[in-house]
Amino acid sequence: MLSPANAKGERLVSLEDVGVLRGGRWLVRGVEFSVSRGEIVTLIGPNGSGKSTSAKAAIGVLKPDEGRVERFPGLKVGYVPQKLSIDWTLPLTVRRLMTLTGPLPERDMQAALEAAGIAHMIGAEVQHLSGGEFQRALMARAIARKPDLLVLDEPVQGVDFSGEIALYDLIKSIRNASGCGILLISHDLHVVMAETDTVICLNGHVCCRGTPEAVSRSPEYVRLFGSRAAQTLAVYSHHHDHTHLPDGRVLHADGSVTDHCHPEDGHHAHEHAHDSHEHAHGQDHGHAHAHDDHHEHDHAHEHAHSRSGEGRHA
Numbered sequence: 001m002l003s004p005a006n007a008k009g010e011r012l013v014s015l016e017d018v019g020v021l022r023g024g025r026w027l028v029r030g031v032e033f034s035v036s037r038g039e040i041v042t043l044i045g046p047n048g049s050g051k052s053t054s055a056k057a058a059i060g061v062l063k064p065d066e067g068r069v070e071r072f073p074g075l076k077v078g079y080v081p082q083k084l085s086i087d088w089t090l091p092l093t094v095r096r097l098m099t100l101t102g103p104l105p106e107r108d109m110q111a112a113l114e115a116a117g118i119a120h121m122i123g124a125e126v127q128h129l130s131g132g133e134f135q136r137a138l139m140a141r142a143i144a145r146k147p148d149l150l151v152l153d154e155p156v157q158g159v160d161f162s163g164e165i166a167l168y169d170l171i172k173s174i175r176n177a178s179g180c181g182i183l184l185i186s187h188d189l190h191v192v193m194a195e196t197d198t199v200i201c202l203n204g205h206v207c208c209r210g211t212p213e214a215v216s217r218s219p220e221y222v223r224l225f226g227s228r229a230a231q232t233l234a235v236y237s238h239h240h241d242h243t244h245l246p247d248g249r250v251l252h253a254d255g256s257v258t259d260h261c262h263p264e265d266g267h268h269a270h271e272h273a274h275d276s277h278e279h280a281h282g283q284d285h286g287h288a289h290a291h292d293d294h295h296e297h298d299h300a301h302e303h304a305h306s307r308s309g310e311g312r313h314a
């Protein structure tokens with residue numbers, strides 16, 4: 001058992017060799033990571049790679065079929081799921097959204113909405129909120145009960161580029177103000193929140209892990225993205241020497257095919273970019289970024305993602 005404590009750096013949750021089996025299939029296997037107080041851990045990986053499954057195992061929503069999950073006793077978790085089952089045909093105000101899962105003192109509700117920057121929207125209909133405002137409302141709901149660990153499953157979905165930066169700023173200020181640990185799930189394989197302490201790349205198992213590049217040090221990056229973005233986003237560049245085939249098997253660089261791979265198999269070549277700005281501005285592999293619709297930032301984004309062909313996830 002992890003011991004309770006309030007000190008920064010105390011382990012809040014840790015996963016050891018965790019596997020989740022459903023319908024005869026391992027959704028994830030060999031997952032290992034931990035989140036400590038004050039730490040930001042970002043899970044990345046392609047669709048279906050087991051990010052949500054791993055996060056759910058971490059907070060106890062899902063019971064692992066192998067391995068161990070330890071949470072410190074009495075751990076309070078604030079969870080923003082990827083999808084919410086809300087009946088959108090019924091009117092729902094932000095105030096009501098905040099108390100859907102239980103009562104909340106008015107003062108705590110106000111404080112959470114203020115921290116999330118949407119105190120003025122307390123009476124607004126949730127259906128009418130913009131993507132960014134909706135994510136803020138969900139975040140306010142999650143922080144209102146003062147969690148030790150905040151789990152955010154794709155918090156920037158449906159949010160434009162500047163909204164994404166603003167949300168990451170908010171996440172950073174929540175962490176700084178409360179000292180909670182944050183487990184972030186990102187749909188983006190190559191750009192993560194700069195404050196991230198550890199990036200875990202999943203593809204049914206932990207493919208690789210590392211710290212994001214400190215892009216804020218790069219003057220060119222600052223010029224392209226603007227200083228605010230450069231303080232907020234970081235490029236995580238990496239490549240794997242194996243490809244996951246559609247049937248779940250793994251094709252290795254030497255042409256051999258195995259049923260699965262684990263970090264200890266030694267099939268992984270890792271390259272974490274701490275070294276160079278060149279990773280962000282190298283050859284263009286023609287990667288189309290998820291934010292294609294953000295015209296004013298197209299150039300900057302494509303530029304920053306130019307090495308994305310490296311991450312050979314199947």
Ligand SMILES: Nc1ncnc2c1ncn2[C@@H]1O[C@H](COP(=O)(O)OP(=O)(O)OP(=O)(O)O)[C@@H](O)[C@H]1O
Pocket residue numbers: 022023027045046047048049050051052053054082187
């Ligand atoms: N209860 C379940 N039973 C069977 N399969 C499941 C179950 N839950 C998830 N899966 C499958 O497990 C795999 C991992 O799902 P998960 O939601 O963890 O992935 P993800 O990395 O979060 O994906 P995305 O980026 O698309 O949200 C997927 O192939 C999914 O279809």
